[in-house]
Amino acid sequence: QVQLVESGGRLVQAGGSLRLSCAASGRTFSSYRMGWFRQAPGQEHEFVAAISWGGDSTYYADSVKGRFTISRDDAKNAVYLRMNSLKPEDTAVYYCAGTLRGGYYSPSLFDYWGQGTQVTVSS
Secondary structure, three states: OOEEEEEOOOEEEOOOOEEEEEEEEOOOHHHOEEEEEEEOOOOOOEEEEEEOOOOOOEEEOOOOOOOEEEEEEOOOOEEEEEEOOOOHHHOEEEEEEEEOOOOOOOHHHOOEEOOOEEEEEEO
């Protein structure tokens, strides 16, 4: 089992950058596929990015491709989301999630979730 805690969300102007962090507890963190999802008010969880165990493969939603970068540091039990060129439509609560199962894009495939961190992008 893994516990996840996100940090780094805040208010930022459009065009700015943020780095979200997700700290994980548990001795087997390196075995987990990790993802970032976001949820805007009144919306479902939306896939943002995911990374394979080992970090060899990354996956992105079309809406963030080229602007966001997911990475992981297994020595620190952490996963990161670097967000550049932020837009007002990126405003949401961002969640870190982990899974031992296959697949990357669906929230239903992720079993462990953090509490979320708010990102607000002003125009």
